[in-house]
Amino acid sequence: MERNFDPKQVSIKIDTPLLQTIDSPADLKRLSIKELETLAEEIRRVIIQTTACTGGHVAPNLGVVELTLALHYVFDAPTDRIVWDVGHQCYTHKLVTGRRDRFHTLRQWQGISGFPKRDESHYDAFGAGHASTSISAALGMASAKHLKGCPSRIIAVIGDGSMTGGMAFEALNHAGDLGRDLIVVLNDNEMSISPNVGALSSFLSRKLSSRTVMSLKREVENTLKAIPGVGSNIVQLLKKSEESFLSFFTPGMLFQALRFQYIGPIKGHRLDRLIETFKTAKSLKGPVLIHVGTVKGKGYEPAERDPARFHGIGCFDPKTGETRKENVPSYTAVFGRCLTELAEKDPRIVAITAAMPQGTGLDVFAQVYPKRFFDVGIAEQHAVTFAAGLAAEGYRPVVAVYSTFLQRAYDQIVHDVCLQKLPVIFAMDRGGLVGEDGPTHHGVFDMAYLRHIPNMVVMAPKDENELRHMLKTAVLQQGPIALRYPRGQGVGVPLDPEPHALPIGVAELLREGDHVTLVAVGAMVMEAVAAAEILAREGIEATVINARFVKPLDVHLIGQWASKTPLLVTVEENVRQGGFGSAVLEALSEEGLLPRRVLRLGIPDTFIPHGHLKKLRRELGLDAEGIAHSVRHALVATLPAIHEAPVRAIR
Numbered sequence: 225m226e227r228n229f230d231p232k233q234v235s236i237k238i239d240t241p242l243l244q245t246i247d248s249p250a251d252l253k254r255l256s257i258k259e260l261e262t263l264a265e266e267i268r269r270v271i272i273q274t275t276a277c278t279g280g281h282v283a284p285n286l287g288v289v290e291l292t293l294a295l296h297y298v299f300d301a302p303t304d305r306i307v308w309d310v311g312h313q314c315y316t317h318k319l320v321t322g323r324r325d326r327f328h329t330l331r332q333w334q335g336i337s338g339f340p341k342r343d344e345s346h347y348d349a350f351g352a353g354h355a356s357t358s359i360s361a362a363l364g365m366a367s368a369k370h371l372k373g374c375p376s377r378i379i380a381v382i383g384d385g386s387m388t389g390g391m392a393f394e395a396l397n398h399a400g401d402l403g404r405d406l407i408v409v410l411n412d413n414e415m416s417i418s419p420n421v422g423a424l425s426s427f428l429s430r431k432l433s434s435r436t437v438m439s440l441k442r443e444v445e446n447t448l449k450a451i452p453g454v455g456s457n458i459v460q461l462l463k464k465s466e467e468s469f470l471s472f473f474t475p476g477m478l479f480q481a482l483r484f485q486y487i488g489p490i491k492g493h494r495l496d497r498l499i500e501t502f503k504t505a506k507s508l509k510g511p512v513l514i515h516v517g518t519v520k521g522k523g524y525e526p527a528e529r530d531p532a533r534f535h536g537i538g539c540f541d542p543k544t545g546e547t548r549k550e551n552v553p554s555y556t557a558v559f560g561r562c563l564t565e566l567a568e569k570d571p572r573i574v575a576i577t578a579a580m581p582q583g584t585g586l587d588v589f590a591q592v593y594p595k596r597f598f599d600v601g602i603a604e605q606h607a608v609t610f611a612a613g614l615a616a617e618g619y620r621p622v623v624a625v626y627s628t629f630l631q632r633a634y635d636q637i638v639h640d641v642c643l644q645k646l647p648v649i650f651a652m653d654r655g656g657l658v659g660e661d662g663p664t665h666h667g668v669f670d671m672a673y674l675r676h677i678p679n680m681v682v683m684a685p686k687d688e689n690e691l692r693h694m695l696k697t698a699v700l701q702q703g704p705i706a707l708r709y710p711r712g713q714g715v716g717v718p719l720d721p722e723p724h725a726l727p728i729g730v731a732e733l734l735r736e737g738d739h740v741t742l743v744a745v746g747a748m749v750m751e752a753v754a755a756a757e758i759l760a761r762e763g764i765e766a767t768v769i770n771a772r773f774v775k776p777l778d779v780h781l782i783g784q785w786a787s788k789t790p791l792l793v794t795v796e797e798n799v800r801q802g803g804f805g806s807a808v809l810e811a812l813s814e815e816g817l818l819p820r821r822v823l824r825l826g827i828p829d830t831f832i833p834h835g836h837l838k839k840l841r842r843e844l845g846l847d848a849e850g851i852a853h854s855v856r857h858a859l860v861a862t863l864p865a866i867h868e869a870p871v872r873a874i875r
């Protein structure tokens with residue numbers, strides 16, 4: 225049982241004499257290897273102590289301390305461009321590029337981001353948060369440099385997990401063809417968030433079975449022998465040792481076939497070797513891939529022991545690695561358990577994740593139904609079309625995916641699922657604002673990017689109990705259907721013994737009042753209910769409708785109340801442009817039911833920064849107080865006694 229850890233008890237007192245002398249990468253270049261090693265230890269302490277208070281990507285960052293120092297030691301950023309894939313491993317980079325003194329603000333409201341951001345520093349050559357983009361971006365930069373005749377070096381740093389994304393291979397394929405000067409550093413820790421998956425992963429980690437190696441060897445020897453003159457010489461060379469055969473035919477072979485020069489695998493925590501290798505790579509022409517082996521969580525025992533838990537973690541006790549225990553189950557956990565229960569009675573249910581078994585709660589399902597569970601790697605596009613294939617054969621595939629990552633698979637949803645009316649279920653976790661990960665991860669576009677696709681049904685539950693009913697609804701649906709729910713703890717409502725199907729397109733009336741109708745969806749329903757309670761204390765009576773469905777909308781119920789009250793307010797944690805409120809406006813206008821005054825509350829047309837979820841909702845006026853304030857403000861003309869609260873910054 226974990227102790228209930230209180231992050232407020234943690235203070236950051238870290239002695240870092242060497243780090244205090246590093247204001248830019250130029251300061252690194254005068255250090256000896258010994259001093260760099262000491263610096264690496266100081267940086268590890270800073271990362272652990274800081275993330276213990278702020279939360280963050282602990283294990284990925286601890287794994288690349290030496291790698292980052294060596295890169296900045298050898299190359300000349302910002303003239304040379306370092307492009308981080310995902311960007312969740314950029315803390316050392318930030319610490320040595322002028323952000324040391326702001327590092328304690330990591331991931332906090334108005335503090336520095338947990339990811340590289342072009343407008344945060346000119347050392348952040350390319351912004352990221354989603355995986356597998358680095359080689360494409362770096363190749364674009366290399367091509368631009370080539371066109372401009374500029375000699376600087378471009379380096380992409382990509383993990384073995386991110387290398388499973390199709391885009392990485394599209395870029396390698398193109399890079400091999402273009403032949404530009406480009407260095408790809410493959411940071412191979414044999415882990416994605418969970419252990420890495422796929423044939424490529426085994427190939428990289430040289431886990432080829434000795435039988436495979438021997439039969440490959442025999443095949444190659446025979447082929448080579450058949451080449452007159454040259455063949456037998458190469459065979460002799462290869463025969464010298466198993467080792468030489470392995471290095472010829474394992475990872476290097478793959479990248480060499482793509483016309484990359486391959487160096488490695490090299491030890492990723494040896495600064496001397498890294499520096500020597502990067503210097504060699506700097507002198508080479510054309511595309512080069514350096515394969516570096518690192519340990520995820522290096523130097524912090526709890527993270528090395530459980531790198532998946534420390535991949536991304538909230539506040540923790542730095543001494544023990546313990547985290548605070550939550551009393552209310554998360555939406556994710558409720559989803560995972562409910563799907564596993566439904567699967568017992570319905571053998572058609574299969575589950576798919578794109579490298580997020582824990583994050584989506586599918587780890588529970590995987591344990592019970594390993595054969596009906598598929599982790600496809602960081603490959604959201606493939607996940608969706610793979611699901612379409614399963615659905616075409618009579619299965620009920622559930623693609624459990626973070627809302628933000630499903631953006632990758634838009635055409636697959638349209639072309640492979642909806643056009644063919646295939647019963648694929650999209651369980652979109654992290655719908656709405658996610659907090660500290662910020663704009664790369666807020667799932668605020670899904671209602672807008674799904675609701676206009678023919679044949680698609682889109683739902684969002686008001687609490688974790690309704691999530692279960694929606695999941696049951698989804699598995700009984702004959703066509704594509706999506707449910708989106710937020711990151712984090714549920715509301716804490718009791719769960720019905722059995723989930724039941726909801727009638728498609730029917731909303732729920734939660735409260736009746738004559739002054740205003742609040743139509744909310746998803747996590748915003750409870751905020752709207754709380755807003756109605758605040759307003760009631762001031763004499764303003766609100767009707768509250770839980771929309772449940774973004775598509776099809778319950779035009780009947782919404783229209784009925786829209787015509788009874790002078791003000792209609794829609795509330796969503798989604799972009800206002802094209803979102804739920806827009807859907808309500810469209811539907812009511814088509815029916816001729818538009819009321820005199822409509823207010824759409826939601827995410828404005830701007831990217832929302834990182835920060836604590838409560839703070840973000842407050843700033844956006846999407847908490848109960850904010851909703852009540854907007855209603856008061858809109859009603860002020862008819863009820864002049866109501867005072868205005870101050871309008872907040874990013875609304």
Ligand SMILES: Cc1ncc(C[n+]2csc(CCOP(=O)(O)OP(=O)(O)O)c2C)c(N)n1
Binds near residue numbers: 384413578602632
């Ligand atoms: C498109 C996309 N899908 C999923 C994720 C979630 N995600 C973040 S990091 C990660 C694993 C990355 O593994 P790797 O590149 O090997 O880096 P490591 O954490 O091991 O250093 C995943 C799946 C993401 N950021 N982007």
Ligand SMILES: CC(=O)[C@@H](O)[C@H](O)COP(=O)(O)O
Binds near residue numbers: 354417535536661
């Ligand atoms: C970098 C990345 O994409 C993931 O690690 C993500 O930060 C996880 O987010 P959750 O903490 O919401 O699972």
Ligand SMILES: [Mg+2]
Binds near residue numbers: 383
């Ligand atoms: Mg990895």
